[in-house]
Amino acid sequence: MRKRILRKTRGADRGEQAPLPPGVPGSEPASVAEPTGPRPPLPPKPDQGTPEPVSPTGQDTGADPLRDAQGGEHLTTAHGARRSDTDHSLKAGRRGPVLLQDHHFREKVSHFDHERIPERVVHARGAGAHGVFRGYGTAERISAAHVFKKDVETPVFVRFSTVLGSRGSADLARDTRGFATKFYTAEGTWDLVGNNIPVFFIQDAIKFPDVVHAAKPHPDREIPQAQSAHDTFWDFVSLHTEAQHHTIWNMSDRGIPRSYRTMEGFGVHTFRLVDDDGRSVLVKFHWKPKLGVHSVLWEEALLANGADPDVHRRDLADAIEAGAFPEWELGVQVFEDNEEQMFRGIDLLDPTKIVPEELAPVEPIGLMTLNRNPSNYFAETEQVAFNPNNLVRGIDVTNDPLLQGRLFSYLDTQLSRLGGPNWTQLPINRPHAPVNDMLRDGMHQTAVHTGVAPYHPNSLDGNNPFPADEPARPFIDVPAPVAGSVKERGAPVSFEDHFTQARLFWLSMSDVEKEHIARAYAFELGKCWEQAVKERQLQALANIDEKLCAAVAQSLGLPAPKPTVKHGRIAPSPALSQVGGQWPLDGRLVGIVVGPDPDEKDLLAVTGAIDAAGMVPLVVAPHGGPVGRGGLVAQRTYLTARSVEFDAVLVAGAVPPASDAQPSFDAKAGARSGPGIDPRVQLLLDETFRQAKAIGTWGRSGALAAAGLPEGAPGVVAGRDAAAVVEQVVELMRSHRAWERFPVPGRL
Numbered sequence: 001m002r003k004r005i006l007r008k009t010r011g012a013d014r015g016e017q018a019p020l021p022p023g024v025p026g027s028e029p030a031s032v033a034e035p036t037g038p039r040p041p042l043p044p045k046p047d048q049g050t051p052e053p054v055s056p057t058g059q060d061t062g063a064d065p066l067r068d069a070q071g072g073e074h075l076t077t078a079h080g081a082r083r084s085d086t087d088h089s090l091k092a093g094r095r096g097p098v099l100l101q102d103h104h105f106r107e108k109v110s111h112f113d114h115e116r117i118p119e120r121v122v123h124a125r126g127a128g129a130h131g132v133f134r135g136y137g138t139a140e141r142i143s144a145a146h147v148f149k150k151d152v153e154t155p156v157f158v159r160f161s162t163v164l165g166s167r168g169s170a171d172l173a174r175d176t177r178g179f180a181t182k183f184y185t186a187e188g189t190w191d192l193v194g195n196n197i198p199v200f201f202i203q204d205a206i207k208f209p210d211v212v213h214a215a216k217p218h219p220d221r222e223i224p225q226a227q228s229a230h231d232t233f234w235d236f237v238s239l240h241t242e243a244q245h246h247t248i249w250n251m252s253d254r255g256i257p258r259s260y261r262t263m264e265g266f267g268v269h270t271f272r273l274v275d276d277d278g279r280s281v282l283v284k285f286h287w288k289p290k291l292g293v294h295s296v297l298w299e300e301a302l303l304a305n306g307a308d309p310d311v312h313r314r315d316l317a318d319a320i321e322a323g324a325f326p327e328w329e330l331g332v333q334v335f336e337d338n339e340e341q342m343f344r345g346i347d348l349l350d351p352t353k354i355v356p357e358e359l360a361p362v363e364p365i366g367l368m369t370l371n372r373n374p375s376n377y378f379a380e381t382e383q384v385a386f387n388p389n390n391l392v393r394g395i396d397v398t399n400d401p402l403l404q405g406r407l408f409s410y411l412d413t414q415l416s417r418l419g420g421p422n423w424t425q426l427p428i429n430r431p432h433a434p435v436n437d438m439l440r441d442g443m444h445q446t447a448v449h450t451g452v453a454p455y456h457p458n459s460l461d462g463n464n465p466f467p468a469d470e471p472a473r474p475f476i477d478v479p480a481p482v483a484g485s486v487k488e489r490g491a492p493v494s495f496e497d498h499f500t501q502a503r504l505f506w507l508s509m510s511d512v513e514k515e516h517i518a519r520a521y522a523f524e525l526g527k528c529w530e531q532a533v534k535e536r537q538l539q540a541l542a543n544i545d546e547k548l549c550a551a552v553a554q555s556l557g558l559p560a561p562k563p564t565v566k567h568g569r570i571a572p573s574p575a576l577s578q579v580g581g582q583w584p585l586d587g588r589l590v591g592i593v594v595g596p597d598p599d600e601k602d603l604l605a606v607t608g609a610i611d612a613a614g615m616v617p618l619v620v621a622p623h624g625g626p627v628g629r630g631g632l633v634a635q636r637t638y639l640t641a642r643s644v645e646f647d648a649v650l651v652a653g654a655v656p657p658a659s660d661a662q663p664s665f666d667a668k669a670g671a672r673s674g675p676g677i678d679p680r681v682q683l684l685l686d687e688t689f690r691q692a693k694a695i696g697t698w699g700r701s702g703a704l705a706a707a708g709l710p711e712g713a714p715g716v717v718a719g720r721d722a723a724a725v726v727e728q729v730v731e732l733m734r735s736h737r738a739w740e741r742f743p744v745p746g747r748l
Contacts, residue, residue: 021616021635022047022321023314038073047321049130049372051380052155052184056425056447058435068427069375078107117382118417119167122212123178125226126161127260127313128381129320131370133183133330139365142281142334143273144476145394147185148365155184156368157428159384160260160316163195164215165226170309172301173226174255174520176246179265179287180386181368184432187473191390192285193410197254198266200351201243203495205405211236211243229527238536241498244544245352248502251520253295253513253578258736259315261326261587262294269403270348272337272396274476282341282348282398283332284355286362290327292583294736296644297691298519304644311644315587317373322616324587325371331362339481341398347494351402353501356573384428385414393475401491420444436465499543499565506545508576512739514748518548522555534558547748582734586614590729591636591646593620593681595655599699600628602722603652607632609726618646622658622678638680639666643687648694648733650726651703655681674706682707689716692741696729698722714740 027045043066044050053063075083083104090102098105137150147154161178162169177196182189201211214236217223224230228250237243249255257263265287274280296304304311319326333355335343343360346353374380387410388403397403414423420443423429438454453461468474509517521541525534534556541549543565553560574580590610594603603619610617620641621627621634636645638658643649657678663670666680673679685707688695696717697703704711704718711718715738717728732738 020633021618022318024321040073041070044375045321045373047317047373048375050375051157051427051430052432054427054430054432056422056430056435058431058433060432077104078111115378117419120161120417121413122163123159123161123180124167125165125169125171126159126178126381127316128157128159128374128377128384129316129326129370130372130374131156131158131325131368133181133366133368135366136364138363139273139332142275142283142332143394144276144473145185145190145273145392146187147183147190147392148394154186155432156370157182157184157380157384158368158370159381159386160263160312162226164228169226170305171312172256172296172304172309174228174250174298174301174524175226176250176255177257177260177263179263181265181287182384182386182390182429183392185392186433187392188433188475189390189429189431190392190395191386191388192267193386193388193406194265194267194285194287196257196263196265197246197249198268198284198286198354199246199249199501200268200402201237201246202240202402203242203350203352203491204401205403205409207240208402208405208409211240224527227527229524231528231530231533234525234528234533234537235530238533238540241540241543242352242495244498244540245502245505248505248517248544251517251524252505252509253297253516254293255520256296256298256301257312258294258296259291259319260312261316261319262289262291264289264293265328268351269400270335270341270398272398272478272480273332274394274396274478276394278476278478280337280396280478280480282335282337284335284348286331286333287328287368288331288362288364290329290584291586292581292736293578294583295578298516298523299687300644300691303642303687307642307644316370318616319587320370320373322587324614324616325369326587327370328368329364330366330368331364333357333360333362335360342494347492349398349400350495351400352495352498356504356571357575358571358573379426380428383418383423383426385418385423385426387411387414391475393473396476396478422446438465499540500567500570502544503567504570504573505576506548507570508572508574510577510579510739511744511746511748512579512742513577514548515742515744518551518748521548521552525552525556531558535561539564545748551747578736579739580735583736584614585730585733588615588647588733589645590615590617591620591641591649591684592617593641593649593651593655593684593703594627594634595653596622596658598628598652599722600631602699603627603632606650606652606722606726609723610730613730615647615730620684623660638678639668641680641684643684643691643693646688646693648696648729649684649688650729651681651685651695651697652722653699655703674708677703677706685709689713689741692737692739694729694732694738696725698725714738 027042050065053061053065055061075086089098089105091098133154133156135148135152139148159180162173162175164175165173179196180193182191214232215228217225237247267285270282270284272280273283341348343355346355388406389411422442422444425446440454451461457463525537528534538549538553539561541552542561542563550560607617618635619627619632620636622638624634624637627634655678656676661669661678668680668683671679671683673682689709694715698719715732717725719725
């Protein structure tokens with residue numbers, strides 16, 4: 001389904017074409033001089049889309065989607081009066097003062113003062129995209145939902161997000177990620193609001209304010225931002241040991257994804273699917289990325305947050321613009337809807353537990369493709385509002401106590417954040433099914449209802465709207481039994497096991513991943529002030545694995561406690577590890593480092609081969625502008641390039657120090673360097689090597705020897721023929737990294 005947007009530049013004298021990277025700001029090239037003549041607004045770029053043209057009551061208007069965008073050739077007020085000047089306030093004389101009667105100034109500044117709405121308490125920083133979901137038909141046997149029927153295509157909007165940080169935080173914080181999908185189905189809107197981790201910190205929603213308050217910045221200093229490496233977070237999770245399973249996922253590489261495109265998604269809770277005859281099953285939802293699951297290293301996260309804090313947003317938007325449309329398969333694990341709601345001893349209502357895929361395979365039921373970027377971040381990504389109450393026929397909730405609380409909290413949040421009860425009428429939130437809800441008035445009412453009898457039954461409006469009978473396919477309320485019991489605040493005994501599944505996750509990791517987890521715990525706890533918090537968390541780690549606890553304790557300079565919990569035999573789940581497997585390369589970034597006089601023929605061939613493989617070639621040159629004789633343009637320079645942007649690095653020929661290789665101009669130029677190599681290039685290669693990414697060189701570059709990197713190391717390719725080197729590097733990239741390059745001391 002991948003459609004590449006071809007934007008090319010000609011090679012010098014030969015007519016060859018080289019691919020340009022995504023990221024062009026506008027739909028037309030800008031002029032150097034300020035335009036002086038009026039013209040209509042520019043259309044969106046080819047990769048952008050808008051909410052579907054439906055009315056506030058969900059009816060297809062057939063209107064041009066751009067009708068709601070700005071129109072006309074001239075500057076006007078909000079009420080359409082044309083203005084000749086928006087650069088000067090109305091004053092009493094040239095030197096003022098400014099007059100209160102300047103209604104254009106008051107309107108302009110007052111609207112600016114209110115441009116922002118309250119940001120989300122959690123999931124404030126996000127990125128979104130439009131797309132389509134196509135059902136495979138495999139779920140028709142277990143659900144009446146129209147969205148799952150074979151080859152039915154449903155528009156979707158997805159918002160990815162971090163949890164802890166504010167809107168101004170960086171993308172690559174160690175954090176849980178939100179993965180929320182709005183399905184605009186023909187039978188109403190369905191919101192699947194999940195995360196990139198299949199379990200949550202807490203078992204009951206009444207603790208949600210507590211865990212968020214603990215994880216957010218300390219209330220006295222408002223620091224640290226977007227981090228869990230502080231006392232209040234570890235105080236909470238060490239006291240509420242039900243959080244240990246989620247926490248070990250967060251301390252793993254899953255906590256710092258490479259891209260939203262290489263991130264799994266989970267519904268977290270157990271849901272109920274119902275067929276047309278009322279038969280029900282229990283399911284867990286999984287989003288499986290077609291590109292595989294891939295993360296960054298901690299060093300990469302630190303570098304990226306400084307060099308490009310928008311790395312995830314940019315990666316998603318650029319991939320869609322380039323035509324490398326991200327895809328995920330939606331799958332379900334299916335369980336019997338029995339009275340106990342258990343599966344092989346695992347309580348399906350406990351949101352801190354998973355069911356290993358080896359015990360209950362994930363059955364694919366549809367494919368989601370994201371193929372359009374938003375046209376306006378605020379109107380779409382910021383104002384989109386998800387709600388677990390948004391269910392359609394064939395999909396229902398269970399008694400998971402965390403999910404039950406979310407059914408209240410999300411609706412309550414939208415009322416406050418979006419200014420009233422009519423938030424569903426914002427274009428991005430409008431259903432694509434007809435709405436006749438008898439709800440009226442309220443702040444920001446944009447529908448113009450008719451009739452005089454918004455109540456039921458009525459005779460004045462012909463008893464419209466009438467309740468739907470079965471042929472009209474109403475929502476199915478499952479007559480699930482409710483256990484006879486007493487009112488109490490408590491939890492079932494099955495909720496009391498807080499360490500078995502955390503140990504399952506640990507045992508399922510490769511040696512490299514275990515090292516990363518141990519280092520993450522050591523770093524985070526090393527940032528805590530209180531000794532008691534560190535000791536308490538070490539006890540929790542001892543109950544997960546003694547070797548893990550010992551490694552972290554050694555780093556903290558503390559004794560390792562003995563476990564207080566005994567585990568039986570636990571079979572690892574290979575599906576939990578990110579190591580192993582081969583994956584598609586769509587949208588990956590390859591840096592091609594060139595010197596002052598590259599072989600242009602080779603360079604054009606290499607960029608073409610990388611583009612043909614579905615990746616984005618970025619030429620890194622000593623300076624901006626044309627490369628060589630002008631056939632290619634540098635997208636990065638030694639000054640602006642950094643390793644974290646690239647999935648692999650190629651060096652084409654010699655790369656001697658450039659004229660600006662001075663620490664006074666670029667601090668990176670102060671890095672150590674061998675003879676005949678620019679110190680920024682050496683730094684780039686050093687970092688790329690440490691990060692176990694593929695490196696390739698050809699010709700007489702001598703870059704590896706100058707940088708002191710060993711030829712023949714895993715993931716390093718050197719040769720005389722550029723095409724052969726590129727072919728080998730492309731194959732290496734399918735494994736994400738050269739995992740053999742990581743030192744593993746064997747202590748875990």
